[in-house]
Amino acid sequence: MSASDNPFYTALALILGMDSDLIDIVVLSLQVSLVAVLIASALALPVGAALALWRFPGRNGLIVVLNALMGLPPVVAGLCVYLLLSRAGPLGSFGLLFTPSAMVIAQVILVFPIIAALTRQQVEALQHEYAEQLRSLGLTQLRMMPTLLWDARFGLLTVILAGFGRASAEVGAVMIVGGNIDGVTRVMTTSIVLETSKGDLPLALGLGIVLLTLVTLINALAHAVSEAAKRRLG
Amino acid sequence: MNAPLTTSSFTSQADVPALHFQQASFTHRGHALLVPTTLTLSGCQRTLIMGPNGAGKSLFMRLAHGLLRPSSGHVSWEGAPPVQAMVFQRPVLLRRSVIDNLIYALAVKRVPRRERKALAWQALEKFGLAALAKRPARVLSGGEQQRLTLARAWLLTPSVLFLDEPTSALDPAAIKAVEDAVNEFHQSGTRIVMTTHDLHQAKRLADDVLFMYGGQVLEHTSAERFFDTPTSSQARAFIRGELVW
Amino acid sequence: MKTTTTLITASVCTTALAWSASPLADDDFITLASTTSTENSGLFDAIIPTFTEATGIDVRVVAVGTGQAFEIGRRGDADSLLVHDTAGEEQFVADGYATERLDVMYNDFVIVGPSDDPAGISDSESVADAFARIAESGSPFASRGDDSGTNRAELRLWEDAGVTPQGDWYRELGSGMGPTLNTAAGMDAYTFTDRATWVAFDNPQNLTLLFEGDEALFNQYGSLLLSEERHPHLKHDLAAQWHQWLVSEEGQQAIADFEVGGQQLFFPNAK
Numbered sequence: 088m089s090a091s092d093n094p095f096y097t098a099l100a101l102i103l104g105m106d107s108d109l110i111d112i113v114v115l116s117l118q119v120s121l122v123a124v125l126i127a128s129a130l131a132l133p134v135g136a137a138l139a140l141w142r143f144p145g146r147n148g149l150i151v152v153l154n155a156l157m158g159l160p161p162v163v164a165g166l167c168v169y170l171l172l173s174r175a176g177p178l179g180s181f182g183l184l185f186t187p188s189a190m191v192i193a194q195v196i197l198v199f200p201i202i203a204a205l206t207r208q209q210v211e212a213l214q215h216e217y218a219e220q221l222r223s224l225g226l227t228q229l230r231m232m233p234t235l236l237w238d239a240r241f242g243l244l245t246v247i248l249a250g251f252g253r254a255s256a257e258v259g260a261v262m263i264v265g266g267n268i269d270g271v272t273r274v275m276t277t278s279i280v281l282e283t284s285k286g287d288l289p290l291a292l293g294l295g296i297v298l299l300t301l302v303t304l305i306n307a308l309a310h311a312v313s314e315a316a317k318r319r320l321g
Numbered sequence: 322m323n324a325p326l327t328t329s330s331f332t333s334q335a336d337v338p339a340l341h342f343q344q345a346s347f348t349h350r351g352h353a354l355l356v357p358t359t360l361t362l363s364g365c366q367r368t369l370i371m372g373p374n375g376a377g378k379s380l381f382m383r384l385a386h387g388l389l390r391p392s393s394g395h396v397s398w399e400g401a402p403p404v405q406a407m408v409f410q411r412p413v414l415l416r417r418s419v420i421d422n423l424i425y426a427l428a429v430k431r432v433p434r435r436e437r438k439a440l441a442w443q444a445l446e447k448f449g450l451a452a453l454a455k456r457p458a459r460v461l462s463g464g465e466q467q468r469l470t471l472a473r474a475w476l477l478t479p480s481v482l483f484l485d486e487p488t489s490a491l492d493p494a495a496i497k498a499v500e501d502a503v504n505e506f507h508q509s510g511t512r513i514v515m516t517t518h519d520l521h522q523a524k525r526l527a528d529d530v531l532f533m534y535g536g537q538v539l540e541h542t543s544a545e546r547f548f549d550t551p552t553s554s555q556a557r558a559f560i561r562g563e564l565v566w
Numbered sequence: 567m568k569t570t571t572t573l574i575t576a577s578v579c580t581t582a583l584a585w586s587a588s589p590l591a592d593d594d595f596i597t598l599a600s601t602t603s604t605e606n607s608g609l610f611d612a613i614i615p616t617f618t619e620a621t622g623i624d625v626r627v628v629a630v631g632t633g634q635a636f637e638i639g640r641r642g643d644a645d646s647l648l649v650h651d652t653a654g655e656e657q658f659v660a661d662g663y664a665t666e667r668l669d670v671m672y673n674d675f676v677i678v679g680p681s682d683d684p685a686g687i688s689d690s691e692s693v694a695d696a697f698a699r700i701a702e703s704g705s706p707f708a709s710r711g712d713d714s715g716t717n718r719a720e721l722r723l724w725e726d727a728g729v730t731p732q733g734d735w736y737r738e739l740g741s742g743m744g745p746t747l748n749t750a751a752g753m754d755a756y757t758f759t760d761r762a763t764w765v766a767f768d769n770p771q772n773l774t775l776l777f778e779g780d781e782a783l784f785n786q787y788g789s790l791l792l793s794e795e796r797h798p799h800l801k802h803d804l805a806a807q808w809h810q811w812l813v814s815e816e817g818q819q820a821i822a823d824f825e826v827g828g829q830q831l832f833f834p835n836a837k
Contacts (some may be wrong), residue, residue: 118575174797182799184643196783219388220413223406224429224477234425238416266597266628269611284744285606286751286769293624 097293108270113301116274119261120254123194128247131199135206136232139214150207156200161193162259169192169263185266189306190274191274193260198250207247211237239251248306255302276303328559330465335529336338337512338403340385347380354380356537357394364393366528367503367513369480369544371520373559376533378516379485382407385514387485403480406473410486412466414458419450419469422458426473440489448472464495471502484515488522500526524548532556570814595624596804599644600716600836603743604787605629607762607831613731613820617811623719623804631742632715639663639790642797645805647790650760651715657787666791671821671832673785675719676763677777678747679756680707687756693780697727704735706755711738720758723782747773747795760785762831789813812836 101109138150170176172184172192183189213235221231236243258276265272267281275298282291340362347355355377362368362385370378383389384396386407402500414422423441432440445451457467467487473481484503487497490564503526507513515521523530527544532553539553551557604610605627614625628638632649639647642664648670649655655667677687677696685703690696700707709731710717724731739757741744743763750757751771764775791809794802811817813836821834 089818155578157570174799175640179642180799187628217413217415219383220407220409222388223386223483224426225475226429230429234415240416268597268626268628268629271626281606284602286744286767288748288769289809 094289094292094296097289098296101293101297102121102300109297111270112273112275112278113297114234115187115272116255116298117301120188120194120251121192122179123254124247124251126191127195127198127250129201130195131250132236132243132307133232135203136236138203138207139210139212140231150204152286153200153204153207157204159197159200159204160259161197161257162263164196165193165260165263168196168260171200172264180228184264185268185272186238187265187272189264190261190272193264194257195252197257197260198254201253202246206236206239206243209242209246210235213239241313241317244309248309251305252302255298330407330477337363337365337510338401339399340481341395341397341399342384343397345391345396346383346393347384347389348392353522354536355384355391358538360531360538360541361395362512362514365507365510365512367507367515367526368487368529368531369523369527370514370516370531370533371518371523371559373518375535377536378533380536381533382483382514382516382540383532404477405481405483406477406479407483407485408470408474408487410489412463412470414466416468417458418455419458419461420445420454422469423473423476426476430477444472446506447475449498462495464491464498467491467495468498468502471499471506475502475506476548479506479511481512484513486516486518489518496522501550520562532559534559567675573660575683594622594804596625596645596801597628598646598648599627599628599635599638600634600648601632601650602629602744603650603716603763604648604717604832605759606744607766608826609762609821609832612824613721616820617808617817618728620816621807621811623807625808627744631712632718639792645801646792646793646808648787649715649790650785650787651718652786654718655747655790658790663793663796664790665793666809667788668747668791668809668813669786669835669837670789671702671818671834671836673761673787673832674778675716675758675783675785676761676764677756677758678750678770678773679776680754681772681774683776685756688692688776690777691780693723693777694727696777698729701727701729701731701735703735706735706737706753707731708746708750708753708755708757709736709738710743710758711740712742714742716743716758716760719785723758723820726782730793741787746793765826765829765831786835788811 138146138153167190169184171178172181172189174184176208181193181309217235217238221234222248224246226234256276258280261272261274262277262280267273267277273281275294279291279294279298282294325341328547342358343533344357344359345355346353347358370381372378372499380389384391386405387396387402415425416423420441424437424445427437427440442451442454445454448471450465450468450472453465458466463470482503488499491499500522502514503513524544529543530540530547531538532540532551534553534555540547540556547556548560551560575768578629600610606629610625610627614627618624630638632651632654634645635649636654636658638644639658647664656690660666679685679687682783685700685705687696687699690699709720737753739749741749742774743759744767746757747759747767748761748769752775754777761778789809789812791806792800792802794800810827818834818836821832822830824832
């Protein structure tokens with residue numbers, strides 16, 4: 088493999104070159120996935136905790152569905168969101184199709200089940216440990232939610248990172264609802280698809296390495312923050 | 322500035338309402354874990370519940386404290402239910418610092434935010450935990466953790482304190498610290514309801530004794546009478562150290 | 567813990583602010599549904615800046631298969647269409663989704679295949695002959711199989727050759743042109759492609775251009791002006807400017823000027 092064909096060199100050249108197009112793509116990728124994870128977490132953490140704490144008819148069915156949706160194919164989620172946001176669809180008048188907002192919506196749908204299902208599992212485990220003592224202290228189920236969520240924070244950080252991993256890795260959804268428009272909705276994963284379809288495999292692979300490096304850095308940062316917090320607070 | 326917790330913060334001895342069990346029973350999956358039981362716990366004594374494993378002591382406590390509802394019959398307080406606290410065999414503490422665990426309890430009690438820290442420090446001093454204030458609560462030793470749960474209970478100013486085998490996992494020094502704390506509570510006017518399978522502990526602490534066996538309360542009498550002249554054969558065997566199951 | 571919370575809140579706010587200030591707030595753009603062949607070749611990167619300079623209108627290209635482009639047009643999700651399926655385009659107008667269809671440019675299809683040419687098509691007399699030879703030899707052939715303009719053209723040519731393409735040698739991939747070329751290169755198979763995508767393609771491996779030039783390989787691109795009646799919300803004025811510019815002297819020149827590796831890939835032929 089010549090130097091220009093070696094994907095690692097390509098990746099390095101991409102990073103050092105600080106090509107403005109690449110920077111735009113990287114920034115957009117991070118924005119879309121991070122915002123999607125934030126929104127999904129804000130919704131899914133309380134839903135997961137509520138599912139852990141309350142018993143109601145249909146609860147088991149809901150848990151099964153949520154677990155199953157963890158495996159929702161991104162392209163299916165993308166298609167559903169496309170049909171919703173298309174002008175011919177129910178939410179068409181918002182004009183959200185082919186914008187980063189549509190991509191965020193699709194990724195929220197993908198990430199929500201992961202965070203909700205795994206939060207439920209974590210909170211349920213904690214509940215077994217804490218429930219009696221917390222009830223003894225006079226807490227209602229509702230007031231237990233923030234306490235348990237905060238106490239589960241280290242485990243939940245991993246859950247949120249799993250959601251972020253899913254969001255930043257997927258291409259099926261963002262491709263359909265974003266349209267891979269140059270300079271507007273092109274992200275790292277759709278760029279990789281594009282370069283592959285043009286046959287520029289080293290560049291595609293180089294972009295893949297850049298993406299992986301980015302995600303690894305974010306995970307490393309999260310790990311460092313969590314370790315520091317653990318040492319300080321337990 | 323902040324009113325320190327004094328004994329007058331606790332209900333006075335006469336004010337602890339009586340707890341009535343009226344034909345209260347507990348069944349789980351067809352097994353009678355507590356047969357219909359009728360008794361009253363009144364006054365401000367230290368009641369020790371004794372019996373072999375599986376006798377139903379913990380179950381009785383949970384029914385008394387309100388963590389469980391009886392399958393039939395009633396468990397009720399005479400008048401308004403008093404403030405209660407419970408300490409468990411294995412201390413349950415949050416993933417926070419020692420002092421934050423106490424502040425949390427005060428927040429649950431809706432104590433004004435400004436007062437929480439000072440009150441928490443008082444409790445830490447009282448229970449000898451001041452030096453550990455900023456440590457993660459979960460890295461404390463078993464004895465220290467149990468003292469912390471007692472400090473937390475203290476901040477709730479309970480009229481009744483339930484303790485479920487609080488010292489069975491502790492070394493002798495820690496056991497003494499817990500027993501001293503229990504007596505402190507009692508002297509402040511808190512009724513004590515405590516389970517144990519340690520005969521000597523019971524002899525040290527009990528004002529009256531509830532002896533249980535096989536889901537049934539076989540004896541409910543003063544400590545003196547129980548240890549001198551137990552009426553049931555199981556109790557006699559238990560006191561002799563023979564009855565384990 | 568307080569510092570971490572502050573940090574996180576700060577970054578979230580910054581992101582949100584940056585977002586709202588992004589060019590999305592700008593309204594002077596149209597959404598153009600076009601095909602992957604035009605996008606992958608780099609044509610749009612070359613001609614759109616010229617258009618934007620002249621009119622101040624940005625063109626956002628959504629590059630999909632021809633079938634999907636028509637669907638996007640039917641649903642009103644794009645302001646304009648530029649595809650290469652004349653029959654489909656005329657039907658689109660007949661169905662009332664567009665008011666006008668104009669010829670813009672053409673190029674041609676070619677057949678590429680393994681350099682040793684096992685089916686011996688390089689000296690075929692016609693494309694029908696070439697296809698017949700491939701079928702006879704049973705050499706692997708990778709078809710897009712995705713109902714795209716290219717695919718429909720390919721199927722018409724099989725018909726002309728009097729061959730029903732089926733069997734182990736005929737592999738329908740259901741993919742765009744680029745992925746089909748990648749797969750063909752990996753399989754060392756023949757495939758039917760437009761010249762623009764082929765010339766711009768970077769991973770030919772053992773594939774080489776084996777047959778070209780037959781009249782039947784003519785590939786016409788057309789621009790569609792969408793109907794205001796059907797979808798009143800679209801940016802018809804801006805789209806009309808684009809539509810007109812493509813067939814104007816300036817637009818046609820820009821198309822002719824576009825070259826890859828010294829080769830002109832698209833030939834303007836507006837009437």
